[in-house]
Amino acid sequence: MINIAILGYGTVGSGVFEVIRTNQEIIDRNAKDELRIKYVLDLRNFPGDPVEEVLTHDFETILQDAEVKIVVEVMGGLKPAYDFVKRALQNGKSVCTSNKELVAAHGPELLRIAAENRVSFLFEASCGGGIPIIRPLQTSLTADRIEEISGILNGTTNYILTKMKTEGLQFEEALKLAQENGFAERDPSADIEGGDACRKIAILSSLAFGKTLDFKDIPTEGIAGITHKDIEMAEALGYAVKLIATCSEVEGELHAAVAPMLIKRDHPFFAVDGVFNAILVRGNMLGVTMYYGRGAGKYPTASAVVSDVIAAAGSLQETIPIRWKEEKLALSDNADWVRGYYIRAERNVEEIVSQAKKLFGGVERTVEGEAGIGLITAPISEKDFEEAYAKLSGAVNRIRVMYTRERN
Amino acid sequence: MINIAILGYGTVGSGVFEVIRTNQEIIDRNAKDELRIKYVLDLRNFPGDPVEEVLTHDFETILQDAEVKIVVEVMGGLKPAYDFVKRALQNGKSVCTSNKELVAAHGPELLRIAAENRVSFLFEASCGGGIPIIRPLQTSLTADRIEEISGILNGTTNYILTKMKTEGLQFEEALKLAQENGFAERDPSADIEGGDACRKIAILSSLAFGKTLDFKDIPTEGIAGITHKDIEMAEALGYAVKLIATCSEVEGELHAAVAPMLIKRDHPFFAVDGVFNAILVRGNMLGVTMYYGRGAGKYPTASAVVSDVIAAAGSLQETIPIRWKEEKLALSDNADWVRGYYIRAERNVEEIVSQAKKLFGGVERTVEGEAGIGLITAPISEKDFEEAYAKLSGAVNRIRVMYTRERN
Numbered sequence: 001m002i003n004i005a006i007l008g009y010g011t012v013g014s015g016v017f018e019v020i021r022t023n024q025e026i027i028d029r030n031a032k033d034e035l036r037i038k039y040v041l042d043l044r045n046f047p048g049d050p051v052e053e054v055l056t057h058d059f060e061t062i063l064q065d066a067e068v069k070i071v072v073e074v075m076g077g078l079k080p081a082y083d084f085v086k087r088a089l090q091n092g093k094s095v096c097t098s099n100k101e102l103v104a105a106h107g108p109e110l111l112r113i114a115a116e117n118r119v120s121f122l123f124e125a126s127c128g129g130g131i132p133i134i135r136p137l138q139t140s141l142t143a144d145r146i147e148e149i150s151g152i153l154n155g156t157t158n159y160i161l162t163k164m165k166t167e168g169l170q171f172e173e174a175l176k177l178a179q180e181n182g183f184a185e186r187d188p189s190a191d192i193e194g195g196d197a198c199r200k201i202a203i204l205s206s207l208a209f210g211k212t213l214d215f216k217d218i219p220t221e222g223i224a225g226i227t228h229k230d231i232e233m234a235e236a237l238g239y240a241v242k243l244i245a246t247c248s249e250v251e252g253e254l255h256a257a258v259a260p261m262l263i264k265r266d267h268p269f270f271a272v273d274g275v276f277n278a279i280l281v282r283g284n285m286l287g288v289t290m291y292y293g294r295g296a297g298k299y300p301t302a303s304a305v306v307s308d309v310i311a312a313a314g315s316l317q318e319t320i321p322i323r324w325k326e327e328k329l330a331l332s333d334n335a336d337w338v339r340g341y342y343i344r345a346e347r348n349v350e351e352i353v354s355q356a357k358k359l360f361g362g363v364e365r366t367v368e369g370e371a372g373i374g375l376i377t378a379p380i381s382e383k384d385f386e387e388a389y390a391k392l393s394g395a396v397n398r399i400r401v402m403y404t405r406e407r408n
Numbered sequence: 409m410i411n412i413a414i415l416g417y418g419t420v421g422s423g424v425f426e427v428i429r430t431n432q433e434i435i436d437r438n439a440k441d442e443l444r445i446k447y448v449l450d451l452r453n454f455p456g457d458p459v460e461e462v463l464t465h466d467f468e469t470i471l472q473d474a475e476v477k478i479v480v481e482v483m484g485g486l487k488p489a490y491d492f493v494k495r496a497l498q499n500g501k502s503v504c505t506s507n508k509e510l511v512a513a514h515g516p517e518l519l520r521i522a523a524e525n526r527v528s529f530l531f532e533a534s535c536g537g538g539i540p541i542i543r544p545l546q547t548s549l550t551a552d553r554i555e556e557i558s559g560i561l562n563g564t565t566n567y568i569l570t571k572m573k574t575e576g577l578q579f580e581e582a583l584k585l586a587q588e589n590g591f592a593e594r595d596p597s598a599d600i601e602g603g604d605a606c607r608k609i610a611i612l613s614s615l616a617f618g619k620t621l622d623f624k625d626i627p628t629e630g631i632a633g634i635t636h637k638d639i640e641m642a643e644a645l646g647y648a649v650k651l652i653a654t655c656s657e658v659e660g661e662l663h664a665a666v667a668p669m670l671i672k673r674d675h676p677f678f679a680v681d682g683v684f685n686a687i688l689v690r691g692n693m694l695g696v697t698m699y700y701g702r703g704a705g706k707y708p709t710a711s712a713v714v715s716d717v718i719a720a721a722g723s724l725q726e727t728i729p730i731r732w733k734e735e736k737l738a739l740s741d742n743a744d745w746v747r748g749y750y751i752r753a754e755r756n757v758e759e760i761v762s763q764a765k766k767l768f769g770g771v772e773r774t775v776e777g778e779a780g781i782g783l784i785t786a787p788i789s790e791k792d793f794e795e796a797y798a799k800l801s802g803a804v805n806r807i808r809v810m811y812t813r814e815r816n
Contacts, residue, residue, distance in 0.1 A: 019551055019693050030550040030731075124548070130694045132548030139547065140532070140540030142438040143427055143714035268700055271679040285427050285711040286538045289701035292676055293694065303693040306551035323438075 001034045002313050005062040007084055008075035009042040009051055012098050012125070015302030016072055016309075017051060027306060031313040038068055059084055063091055070312050072305055073097040082106055089113045089121060094316070096308035098125035098301055104199035104215045107206065108326040120320040122308035127200040128153060130300025131293040132307070133279050137207050138322055144283025146208040148248035150402075153200040155275035155295040156184045156191035157223050157243040161260075162273040165231050165240070171224060183275055193222035194243065194258040201245035204279065205256060207322070211329040213247065213256060219334055221259040230397055233344050233374035236367045238265050242272070244402055248282075253332035261402040262342050262376075269402070335383035340364060340401035346372035348394025359388035376401060409442045410721050413470040415492055416483035417450040417459055420506050420533070423710030424480055424717075425459060435714060439721040446476055467492055471499055478720050480713055481505040490514055497521045497529060502724070504716035506533035506709055512607035512623045515614065516734040528728040530716035535608040536561060538708025539701040540715070541687050545615050546730055552691025556656035557616040558810075561608040563683035563703040564592045564599035565631050565651040569668075570681045573639050573648070579632060591683055601630035602651065602666040609653035612687065613664060615730070619737040621655065621664060627742055628666040638805055641752050641782035644775045646673050650680070652810055656690075661740035669810040670750045670784075677810070743791035748772060748809035754780035756802025767796035784809060 006013050020027060020037060028034050039056050046052060059080075062068055071088040073095055075081050081102050085095050090113060097103065102110075103123045114121035124134045128151065152158050156178055163174040175192065178184035190196045202215035223243050234241050239262035247256040263269045268290045272278040277295025282288050294300040311320060341360070345352045352373060356363050362378030377385070389398055414421050428435060428445060436442050447464050454460060467488075470476055479496040481503055483489050489510050493503050498521060505511065510518075511531045522529035532542045536559065560566050564586055571582040583600065586592035598604045610623035631651050642649050647670035655664040671677045676698045680686040685703025690696050702708040719728060749768070753760045760781055764771050770786030785793070797806055 023551060023553055023693065026553055027551055131697055132544045135548045136540045136544055139719065140543045140712075140715050142718045143431060143435055143711045145431055145434055266681070268679070271676070273674070276676075283711060285431065285707040285714075287702050287705075287708055289539055289699070291697070291699055293697035297695075299693040300695055303551045303691060304548075307548050310550045311547065 001036050002031065002069050002316070003036050003038040003067045004070040004072060004309060005039040005041065005068045006037060006072045006074065007041045007059070008073070009040050009044070009046065010074065011298045012074040012301050012305065013040065013042070014051070015298035016074060016305050019299065019302045019306050027310060031310045033313055035309065035313060038065070063087055068093055069316055070094045070096065070309055072309060073099055074305065075099070077101060078105060085110060086113060089117055089119055092117055092119055094119040094121070094312040096122045096305055096312060098123070098305050100126040100196070100199045100203060104202045107203060108212050108324050111322055111324055112326070115319045118317070118319055120312045120315060122312060122320065124308045125301045125304035127203050128277050128279050128291070129293070129295040129297060130304050131277060131279060131291045131295065132304070133204065133291050134207060135311070136291070137281070141281060141283060141286065144286045146281060146283055148246070148282040149204050149208040149279070150244060150246035150248070151201060151204065151279040152242050152269055152272050152277050153197040153245050153279070153295065154191050154243055155277060156188065158272070158277070159183045159275050160192070161223065161226070161231070161241055161243065164226070164228050165235065168228060170228050171226060192224055194220040197243060197245040198258045201247055201256065201258060205247035205329070206324050208247070208281065209254070209329055210323045211325045211327045213329045213331070217331055218256045218258055223260050225397065226260050226399070227397065229371035230344055230399060233367065233369060233371050234262050234342060236369055237342070237365055237374050237376060239263055239342070239401070240270050241399065242269055253336065254329060255334055255337045256331055257334060259400055261400045263402050264404065267402065267404055336381050338379045338381050339403045340379050341377045341385055342374065342399045342401055343377065343392070343395050344372055344374045344397050345394040346396050349373045352392070352394050355392060359392055360385065372396070409444050410439065410477050411444050411446040411475045412478040412480060412717060413447040413449065413476045414445060414480045414482065415449045415467070416481070417448050417452070417454065418482065419706045420482040420709050420713065421448065422459070423706035424482060424713050427707065427710045427714050435718060439718045441721055443717065443721060446473070471495055476501055477724055478502045478504065478717055480717060481507055482713065483507070484509065486510060486513060493518060494521060497525055497527055500525055500527055502527040502529070502720040504530045504713055504720060506531070506713050508534040508604070508607045508611060512610045515611060516620050516732050519730055519732055520734070523727045526725070526727055528720045528723060530720060530728065532716045533709045533712035535611050536685050536687050536699070537701070537703040537705060538712050539685060539687060539699045539703065540712070541612065541699050542615060543719070544699070545689070549689055549691060549694065552694050554616040554689060554691055556654070556690040557612050557687070558652060558654035558656070559609060559612065559687040560650050560677055560680050560685050561605040561653045561687070561703065562599050562651055563685060564596065566680070566685070567591045567683050568600070569631060569634070569639070569649055569651065572634070572636050573643065576636060578636050579634060600632055602628040605651060605653040606666045609655055609664065609666060613655035613737070614732050616655070616689065617662070617737055618731045619733045619735045621737045621739070625739055626664045626666060629668065631668050633805065634668050634807070635805065637779035638752055638807060641775065641777060641779050642670050642750060644777050645750070645773055645782050645784060647671055647750070647809070648678050649807065650677055661744065662737060663742055663745045664739055665742060667808055669808045671810050672812065675810065675812055744789050746787045746789050747811045748787050749785045749793055750782065750807045750809055751785065751800070751803050752780055752782045752805050753802040754804050757781045760800070760802050763800060767800055768793065780804070
């Protein structure tokens with residue numbers, strides 16, 4: 001029997017509890033041992049809930065119990081999660097977490113402490129919820145030089161952008177709908193300003209490239225500036241608007257960004273709608289692969305956490321290796337990053353295309369509609385674009401176009 | 409240093425050779441040792457090719473060389489692959505193969521022989537080419553009861569169906585185009601009649617459900633009966649036509665089939681076009697996940713083979729476990745499998761809907777166009793459908809509609 005403790009009985013914690021109870025037989029078979037939840041830590045009481053039998057308010061009880069081999073941290077945030085996780089690892093317990101803030105801020109340090117104590121630190125659920133991506137990056141995509149990792153990594157913003165398209169809503173209306181349906185927090189800033197996606201792409205890029213991408217180094221823009229008119233115009237041009245988190249190597253330069261981008265109809269991200277997430281990995285031999293699924297939610301996230309628990313259970317005597325060095329990844333300045341841009345204009349419609357052709361070195365496609373005129377520029381560096389855009393009269397908005405190296 | 413031998417220097421074999429040479433540094437780092445290609449077995453000579461240095465015509469040389477720890481089998485077919493693989497395993501060498509025929513016919517036996525000899529038998533590249541799916545099924549999707557595994561598993565037929573849609577071609581014209589572009593063999597029957605997809609879904613289902621699904625037990629239909637008019641009509645109804653290989657559990661009954669099916673616009677398979685493949689896995693906790701990428705091709709397939717070599721290299725002292733018992737999976741009769749059906753009629757257009765409503769217990773959607781009338785029936789069992797369809801006058805074709813348990 002392998003004893004585990006769950007820190008936090010919120011949405012994910014109660015999900016982990018239920019997943020283990022519901023699929024106990026399958027899970028024990030895959031873990032090759034019986035998994036038992038010995039403790040659940042929460043400050044609250046849950047009268048009448050089956051968790052009562054194993055509930056504790058005291059982390060020290062768990063820490064000092066040598067029978068507990070695996071700790072599941074699903075509290076979220078840095079305080080007290082960081083301290084709890086570190087001490088659990090130091091006391092010889094493997095830790096499985098869904099906490100992207102913790103992993104983005106302290107991942108390589110915690111991996112080092114785990115290795116020093118011959119235990120594992122696993123965090124499959126921290127990126128892409130139920131989508132298996134971290135283990136495949138470590139064990140399947142091993143024959144390739146990774147050239148790009150990109151994702152639709154935030155379900156809230158993807159739901160909002162999808163509703164703006166399908167229901168013709170403005171941003172604020174779609175946000176309200178997301179809140180009513182439980183897909184957005186009351187304070188939605190971490191989602192809509194891109195901070196959540198930024199932490200996730202920092203973790204994924206660190207794993208893909210083997211060194212630490214500091215999330216604070218990633219230029220991050222949210223979706224509050226996207227109007228329904230932009231989405232309509234993008235659609236007429238053959239694109240969808242998505243919040244993209246991306247890191248890619250182009251001729252030896254590494255670029256990363258989180259920003260709304262236009263996605264072409266033949267790109268595998270185009271049809272990823274609603275609360276679904278997707279992660280694309282491009283390798284120099286493999287070409288493009290994409291992983292799609294529910295990026296959040298109680299059971300998908302809990303399922304990913306439990307898959308980590310099963311992996312940890314199968315490797316109690318040794319550390320499961322994760323290639324992520326503390327050394328920092330050097331990002332190039334995005335001023336040099338070349339891509340097309342979408343521009344929408346409501347005034348100056350007659351002249352704007354000829355003006356844009358001169359300013360941006362070319363215009364690849366245009367469309368006119370009720371929302372004015374929309375165009376896609378030729379590929380241009382961010383710096384040159386911003387300079388030229390400042391000179392363009394009549395434009396009301398611009399959005400980056402996602403660069404695609406190969407057809408799909 | 410770990411010595412490997414490659415059996416077969418065809419498309420995939422030369423791909424493995426090139427992937428290892430090109431990404432040697434990354435591969436050695438991930439394998440935690442230097443991988444060296446000591447032999448390549450082929451009956452032919454390749455004057456001037458770098459393979460010359462390591463080429464051999466004699467399998468016995470490889471078999472008797474105790475330095476060779478890993479054998480890569482990429483010859484295809486059963487003869488002599490089955491014999492070679494079995495003897496390599498018996499001689500204490502791990503085997504990595506891309507050979508779906510071999511795995512579908514002898515998978516559990518070869519896994520057993522590998523385990524008896526404390527070596528590994530790995531076959532990531534046998535299904536879905538460069539898409540990592542076999543390792544994720546074994547190591548990531550472990551907390552769930554798998555309820556369904558389905559795929560677009562054959563690039564040739566997906567290319568043909570895509571070209572029929574986008575270029576308005578008839579089946580024969582699209583097949584010719586596929587042959588001209590190297591996406592179909594001169595004898596394309598294994599692809600277009602569904603035999604290739606059938607073997608792949610047999611392997612994937614065996615892994616998902618843990619027991620052997622015999623590929624000969626899977627009702628299999630190809631795509632030769634699909635006309636351009638059907639694809640156009642399906643599109644007007646909001647569907648794409650894809651060759652689907654599927655195995656799913658519905659209320660304790662396990663059903664499997666390979667057949668062309670209509671895919672609804674909001675299904676993640678809808679936008680999987682051209683030579684791309686996709687595999688969907690539905691778990692009772694995870695919901696739906698999908699894995700997308702190049703299902704064939706020299707480098708993607710070779711990349712998957714090399715990822716297996718890296719895994720085998722990291723586990724030379726013990727067998728990498730794969731859950732696949734020799735015991736057979738019992739399939740239920742598809743006569744009871746309930747789904748909607750697409751029907752197209754060119755005569756009797758005025759009456760066909762009212763006739764269909766009575767015969768099939770309901771009609772969910774209809775559309776009229778140049779190609780006649782198209783309709784989607786209410787869900788109905790295969791047996792009841794076939795009986796009713798025989799009574800319908802004016803129908804020229806019918807195609808199954810892919811059943812979706814949850815939205816996406």
